[in-house]
Amino acid sequence: xxxxxxxSGVTVTFGGLTAVNAVDCHVDEGEIVGLIGPNGAGKxxxxxxxxxxxxxxxxxxxxxxxxxxxxxxxxxSHMGMSRTFQIVKPFPxxxxxxxxxxGAFSVHASPxxxxxxxxxxxxxxxxxxxxxxxxxxxxxxxxxxxxxAKVMACDPKLILLxxxxxxxxxxxxxxxxxxxxNIRSSGITVMIIEHVMPVIMNLCDRIYVLHHGDLxxxxxxxxxxxxxxxxxxxxxxxxxL
Amino acid sequence: MxxxxxxxxxxxxxxxxxxxxxxxxxxxxxxxLSGSALLNxxxxxxxxxxxxxxxxxxxGFAGQLSLGHAAxxxxxxxxxxxxxxxxxxxPWLGMPVGMAVAGLFGLAxxxxxxxxxxxGPFFTLATIAFAELIRLTALHLxxxxxxxxxLIPLQGNxxxxxxxxxxxxxxxxxxxxLAAVTALIWWMSRSRIGHYLxxxxxxxxxxxxxxxxxxxxxxxxxxxxxxxxxxxGTLYAQxxxxxxxxxxxxxxxxxxxxxxxIVGGSATVFGPVVGSFILTPVAEATRVxxxxxxxxxxxxxxxxxxxxxxxxxxxxxxxLAAGGGGGGALMxxxxxxxxxxxxxxxxxxxxxxxxxxx
Numbered sequence: 365x366x367x368x369x370x371x372s373g374v375t376v377t378f379g380g381l382t383a384v385n386a387v388d389c390h391v392d393e394g395e396i397v398g399l400i401g402p403n404g405a406g407k408x409x410x411x412x413x414x415x416x417x418x419x420x421x422x423x424x425x426x427x428x429x430x431x432x433x434x435x436x437x438x439x440x441s442h443m444g445m446s447r448t449f450q451i452v453k454p455f456p457x458x459x460x461x462x463x464x465x466x467g468a469f470s471v472h473a474s475p476x477x478x479x480x481x482x483x484x485x486x487x488x489x490x491x492x493x494x495x496x497x498x499x500x501x502x503x504x505x506x507x508x509x510x511x512x513a514k515v516m517a518c519d520p521k522l523i524l525l526x527x528x529x530x531x532x533x534x535x536x537x538x539x540x541x542x543x544x545x546n547i548r549s550s551g552i553t554v555m556i557i558e559h560v561m562p563v564i565m566n567l568c569d570r571i572y573v574l575h576h577g578d579l580x581x582x583x584x585x586x587x588x589x590x591x592x593x594x595x596x597x598x599x600x601x602x603x604x605l
Numbered sequence: 606m607x608x609x610x611x612x613x614x615x616x617x618x619x620x621x622x623x624x625x626x627x628x629x630x631x632x633x634x635x636x637x638l639s640g641s642a643l644l645n646x647x648x649x650x651x652x653x654x655x656x657x658x659x660x661x662x663x664x665g666f667a668g669q670l671s672l673g674h675a676a677x678x679x680x681x682x683x684x685x686x687x688x689x690x691x692x693x694x695x696p697w698l699g700m701p702v703g704m705a706v707a708g709l710f711g712l713a714x715x716x717x718x719x720x721x722x723x724x725g726p727f728f729t730l731a732t733i734a735f736a737e738l739i740r741l742t743a744l745h746l747x748x749x750x751x752x753x754x755x756l757i758p759l760q761g762n763x764x765x766x767x768x769x770x771x772x773x774x775x776x777x778x779x780x781x782x783l784a785a786v787t788a789l790i791w792w793m794s795r796s797r798i799g800h801y802l803x804x805x806x807x808x809x810x811x812x813x814x815x816x817x818x819x820x821x822x823x824x825x826x827x828x829x830x831x832x833x834x835x836x837x838g839t840l841y842a843q844x845x846x847x848x849x850x851x852x853x854x855x856x857x858x859x860x861x862x863x864x865x866x867i868v869g870g871s872a873t874v875f876g877p878v879v880g881s882f883i884l885t886p887v888a889e890a891t892r893v894x895x896x897x898x899x900x901x902x903x904x905x906x907x908x909x910x911x912x913x914x915x916x917x918x919x920x921x922x923x924x925l926a927a928g929g930g931g932g933g934a935l936m937x938x939x940x941x942x943x944x945x946x947x948x949x950x951x952x953x954x955x956x957x958x959x960x961x962x963x
Contacts, residue, residue: 441816453811455804466804469797470816
């Protein structure tokens with residue numbers, strides 16, 4: 365199996381607070397890897413650290429065998445790793461199609477080709493019907509899907525999805541699960557932060573669990589949810605097995 | 606219908622100099638204004654439309670609100686003028702040199718600002734400070750003529766010297782420049798760079814995340830915007846044949862440029878042009894109608910007297926216009942800006958689009 369992402373000893377501190385503490389993790393080609401943990405566990409900070417938005421204080425990050433530490437986000441995106449944002453960041457004054465074209469332009473210089481690629485990315489997340497709506501008019505579920513379509517248009521090898529299910533209804537969860545599966549079957553590897561457990565159990569091949577910045581568990585979904593450390597982190601000491 | 610109106614406007618603008626001097630026009634012009642004054646107003650509409658469009662690339666599309674564009678305008682004007690007066694270089698050749706100088710300064714201020722992550726109001730403040738720095742430098746250097754400025758020696762009608770005795774050639778040059786910059790912006794808005802600049806304005810992090818080198822594209826916008834503004838400076842210098850730091854480098858000049866873009870609709874393809882069509886005649890009309898004036902003491906006396914209210918107000922307007930060089934225009938600008946903010950915060954073009962559909 366081909367190793368895409370390898371992070372070791374990644375540490376991020378904010379003043380005296382260690383938000384991510386010496387986390388080791390890897391993602392292999394073709395996987396869907398989950399990253400879970402209670403609020404404030406450091407999941408998004410970890411994404412920021414590996415996608416170039418915040419330089420880790422310590423540790424190394426390699427992507428497709430190359431050291432990407434200190435590279436700016438657009439460079440990392442060009443190398444094939446793009447991320448979405450938990451607090452969605454659409455370009456509100458543009459149509460959905462134009463939003464996605466911005467991503468596609470990093471692969472195609474010509475507007476016609478970029479448009480074609482953008483339409484394909486919208487198709488991949490089952491969002492074609494909304495192409496000509498203004499991004500600011502979208503409901504939450506639409507914005508989440510737009511986030512995914514934008515990174516898909518960059519022709520990535522690995523996408524980092526930050527809570528793309530939050531705020532969606534159960535039926536919308538299913539659509540999104542379907543979209544993520546579809547993305548994987550098109551050959552793109554996925555790392556996903558998620559709070560919605562059924563989604564994680566359903567989707568992921570492997571799961572990492574963060575708690576107060578520490579990596580407390582790693583493994584297959586079924587094993588992870590039975591791990592006493594994980595149960596304690598989520599439910600508190602009283603529920604420890 | 607809309608297309609026909611647009612075609613009619615274009616034909617009108619293209620042929621205006623042919624009939625501006627006719628008796629028919631003289632009859633409908635108010636208060637004995639000549640056809641030449643009419644040409645002057647349109648020429649200024651084009652010039653300020655051109656400048657506002659140039660600003661639009663950085664301030665509109667890229668969303669980096671520069672209030673220092675007078676610096677680039679003045680650099681263009683001074684470069685071509687000094688090359689002409691000192692070395693006899695034709696302003697036609699001085700214009701691209703001025704663009705290069707203005708562009709380099711745009712690149713420099715952009716590099717420093719974006720490298721140190723000056724964003725929003727801090728970037729705006731930096732551009733004001735930068736423009737003031739250039740203005741003060743020009744005021745105190747010998748070779749720029751200091752506060753006296755530079756008078757361009759008259760050569761009569763000469764294309765090579767970029768000097769014409771009539772207004773018509775300037776009129777067409779300004780119109781051509783406006784058309785060219787608008788075409789450039791129209792092209793940009795459909796291509797990669799336009800999408801990138803729009804994206805950067807709306808969310809820089811999101812833009813970075815999907816592969817945009819935001820710093821590089823902001824720098825491109827700053828350089829291009831500054832260089833184009835510089836060319837406007839050359840045209841202005843050749844048209845007025847006299848430049849002085851407190852005019853071309855003044856914050857007031859930056860405001861004149863920016864207001865047109867904002868009122869018309871910044872980050873749109875035609876907004877700055879529409880803004881210039883709205884504001885430039887206002888500025889010119891107030892300059893003409895409220896000339897005269899009088900002292901502050903006279904105004905106090907006028908208001909204390911039992912003159913009619915109209916007389917008092919008209920005296921007050923004249924006073925405002927005479928003091929501060931166009932105070933009346935500034936007051937009207939203020940009103941128009943307040944109206945714009947309240948009624949159409951995104952500018953005239955988006956407002957019209959919403960009201961009347963596409």
